[in-house]
Amino acid sequence: MEKRLPLAGTALALIALPLAYQLHSTTGGGPRVEIAADREAPAPVPQSLAPPSQPAAKPAQLAVRKEMAARAAPPAPAPAPPVAAVAAMESAADLYAAQEAAPPPAGAVMERNKVSGLTSEPSGDRFKSFDESPLKSVASDPVSTFSIDVDTASYSYVRASLSNGILPPPDAVRIEEMLNYFPYDYPAPTKADVPFSVSLAAFPTPWNARTELLRIGIKGYEPPAAARKAEHLVFLIDTSGSMDEPDKLPLLKRSFALLAEKLGAEDTVAIVAYAGSAGVVLEPTKASDKAKILSALDSLDAGGATAGAEGIELAYRLAEQSKQDGAVNRVILATDGDFNVGIADPDALKDFIRRKRDDGITLSVLGFGRGNLDDALMQALAQNGNGNTSYIDSYAEARKVLVEEAGGTLDMIAKDVKIQLEFNPALVSEYRLIGYETRSLAREDFNNDKVDAGDIGAGHTVTALYEITPAGKGVEAMDALRYPAAKPAPEADGDRAGELGFLKIRYKLPGSDASQLIETPILQALVVPTIDAADADARFAAAVAAFGQKLKGSNYAGTMSWDAIRSLAAGAVGTDKGGYRAEFLRLLPIAEQLSDAR
Structure with a gap:
């Protein structure tokens, strides 16, 4: 029988939330804040993004909420503007005042996750289960192969969970x-026929x-504005009854x-x-x-059971009507x-999307809200459609994904x-790849052009x-092998003696079925003696990896403390256009408090 913590556990988790509420009064917005000297006063929270009504709270919960209200005193909600008005918002205050900072419902129950030992709320969202990448011996398994991944849905989901006082499930x-x-400020390529550049760094591990x-x-090539492709887009929008929540259809409409x-x-x-x-709207x-x-967009309403009829076929039929060669379709x-x-069968749906991809029409998937997400299917559909997956948890995130x-x-x-x-x-x-568990490939898949892999968009960075x-x-x-493989004579190594390894990247240009290859040695001379000597991007990436490992209860997280992660990230914020690294820093104490309350 599954163990559950009493409602007092929820109250403990809510203690972290005054931090988020304080941000409203001190920065003019929710957790996501752009750093700007001419910051405007916070705008009222639109009614459509205000917290839903909640059942009566117990005295302990009322005490927590009273303290939160005293610290924050957020402005009263105003009537929701139409999407046209929201789309015209430009200031950082306008954008970030719409952040959802609602605490979990009073009846929410926290449960202890059996894998990591952390507490998380059972939300109904579904994530693909996977084992963490293991440590491997170079003597027996020297080659690592994987597909790149430019999706960002996991971070947005984690942020939304923490901002609502909930630890995300480890598989999220x-x-x-x-x-x-x-x-990241990686050097950019200068021409489209070599569509990305490679940046390498090596430095001591902060947790080991x-x-x-x-x-x-x-870093992906970014064409000049004059070379921008025409974009022919079809929005396929879920208007089922479950979308009738503030962070679902109303936010979706404003995002589009x-x-x-x-x-x-x-x-x-x-x-x-x-x-x-x-039908066709x-x-x-x-x-x-x-x-x-x-x-x-304004005319869309949520209601009724999910009955797609021929929604996906209809969307692609319209895409074929406006399709142009050389454009974004x-x-x-x-x-x-x-x-x-x-198309009810998931495999048939993926096959349909794959066929349309081969005809030149790609697919992206945007997830909204909590409680019903099928993250694994989102990822599979987007991958088969040569697109990407994003989780839109706020108006600010919509702006990042769809504008910036x-x-x-x-x-x-x-x-x-x-x-x-x-x-x-x-x-x-020894080595281990951090992350990319669901993108692992067999060694022989690297040279097989029929094996599908990830795609890179203009200006994308991959780390x-x-x-x-x-x-x-x-x-x-791990102990050394009793019968190690025979080593070549020193003179056979030649100029390879100073190489940590050899990197190969295989890719196809859009419209081509033949892959091309980039190769580069990774030199031992790259390794710097201290982590402080590494560049800011490398140090910040290390902090994010440490945060992710600690949050999911990784076997490889070591003893690095939350304070040490915060210090490492704070020293690597850099120029931080958009304020995303500063926002990450604000999530750390929330994650720490929720973890301590488990």
């Missing part, structure tokens, strides 16, 4: 998506004095209004709704007719997790991108971290 914590959420971290950074506002005159938008108001329409597009599916879009990073979200510059790294046993005895154990220092976690 995918460290690669947390790393890739943040922009015996090992080192190897950072592989990739943001995207519509940034489109150019040559772009088109079509809208298909499934379930409550199934808007035929392909020039983006210059913004009033018509925003009016169509994409369906964007937005849902809280109801995927009954007309629109090129990376919509414009693919390379597909089926795979990484393979062979370690040199003379210098590295991967390996924790490596230097050879010859006697600090290995």
Whole structure:
């Protein structure tokens, strides 16, 4: 029988929330705040984003809420504006005042997760279960192969959970998506035919004095504004009854209004709704007719059971009507997790999306709300559609994904991108890839162009971290082999003697089925003696990895404290355009308090 903690556990978790409420009174917004000298006063929270009504609280809970209210005194909610008005918001205060900072419902019960020992609320959201990447011996398994991943849904989901006083389930914590959420200042390529550059770094591991971290950074090519492709988009929108919550359809409508506002005159938008108001809501329409597009979005209402009819076929039919060679032709599916879009069988749905991808129409998936997400299916559909997955938990996140990073979200510059790294046993005895568990590939898959892999959008950055154990220092976690493989004579190594390993990246250009190869040695000379000597991007990535490992209860997290993680991240904030690293710092004490209350 599953053990549950009493409601007092919920009250303990809520103690962390005054931090988030204080941010409203001191920074003019929710946890996500842009750093700006000319900050405006906070705008009222729209009614549609205000917390839902809650059942009567017990005295202990009332005491916690009273203390929270006394510290924050947030402004009274105002009537929700139409999507056209929200789309016109420009100031940081306007954007971030709409953050949801509601505590969990009074009846929420916390449960102890059997894997990590941390407490989390059973939400109904579904995540693919996976085992953490293990430590491997270079002597017996020297080659690591994986597909890149540019999705960021995990970090957004983790942030939303913590901001609501809830520890996310361990399987929701995918460290690669947390790393890739943040922009990094990697050098950019200068031409599209070599669509990304590679940046390497190596430095001591902050949570394990015996090992080192190897950072592989990739930066995607970003075309100049004059070379921007036309975008022909179809919004496939879930309007089932479960979407009738403030952080679902109302937020979805405002998110798509943001995207519509940034489109150019040559772009088109079509809208298909499934379930409550199934059918074509808007035929392909020039983006210059913004009033018509925003009016169509405003007309959407949630209600009824999820009955997709032929929603997915209809969306692709409209996409084919406006499709142009050399343009971005994409369906964007937005849902809280109801995927009954007309093809009930998940495998058949993935096959359908894969066939349409091969015809030049890609798919992205946006998740909204809590309680019904099928994260694994979201990931699978987007991967089969050569698209990406994002979790939109706030208006600010919608702006990041659909405006600030629109090129990376919509414009693919390379597909089926795979990484393979062979370690040199003379210098590295053990290694483990941090994250990317669900993106692992067999060694032979690297050279097989029929094996699907991840895709990179314009301007995207991808970060991967390996924790490596230097050879010859006697600090290995595994015993040496009794019968080691025969080593080549020293002279056979030649100039390879100073290589930690050899990196290979395979990719295809859009429209091509033949892969190309980038190769580079990873030199031992890269390793700096202290973590302080590493660049700010490398140190911040290490802090994010340490945070993810600690949050999910990793076997490899070591004894690094929350304070040490905070100190490492704080020293690597840098210019922080958008304030995303500062926001990460504000999540750390919340995660610490919730973990201590488990």
